[in-house]
Amino acid sequence: MNNTKLANALLFMRLSVALVLLMWTIDKFINVGHATAVFEKFYFIAGLGESIMMAIAIGELILIGLFVIGRFKNITYLIVLIIHAVSTLAPFAKYLDPYNGNLLFFTAWPMLAACYALYALREYDTKLNF
Template sequence: MTNQISSDVQNRLQWSLLSLRLGVFIVMLMWTLDKFINPGHSARIFEHFYGISGSTDIVAYILGAIQLLLVIAFVMGIKKRISYGLFL
């Protein structure tokens, strides 16, 4: 008895996983762009939800840049174990 998946099921699974990855990428990209477009919003989020006050625009830009690198690594499948783990 073999545990091989038929090529049709494998093809549909690959397309489903790609669609899921692209959907998550779009959502995370919007959150990332928000840090660059409206850094004051990020400062208010940090203060309200995390209790971190005094955050500057520079902090939002740095976090946005790090998040952008992670989002790109995630969607391109670079270092999957690391990028997926950090994404979660």
């Protein structure tokens, strides 16, 4: 595979991962109750108020922005990988009962693979980097 094809594939992967992350972040802004419930149920972090959730969302927006423009790849790509790994593994019980409304949780695994690929191949991810 030539470097242009690889760079194009990595750009598409980066943008699609960023889209998912952005949707989760927007949820924190517009549906604080849902975001708080997710933190309580899957991460066992209770009592997050609206201001804390907004601070988390703003931090995520900054991270996503840096990720989208390919800045500080050693750090931003690793943080995205870690965040998504935690969010993939946190609902582990859902994977044990896939046919009881939990099938969509399995979509986290290919995205986790994409996050790993982006991190592992970050030196080749050169399209639209600023």
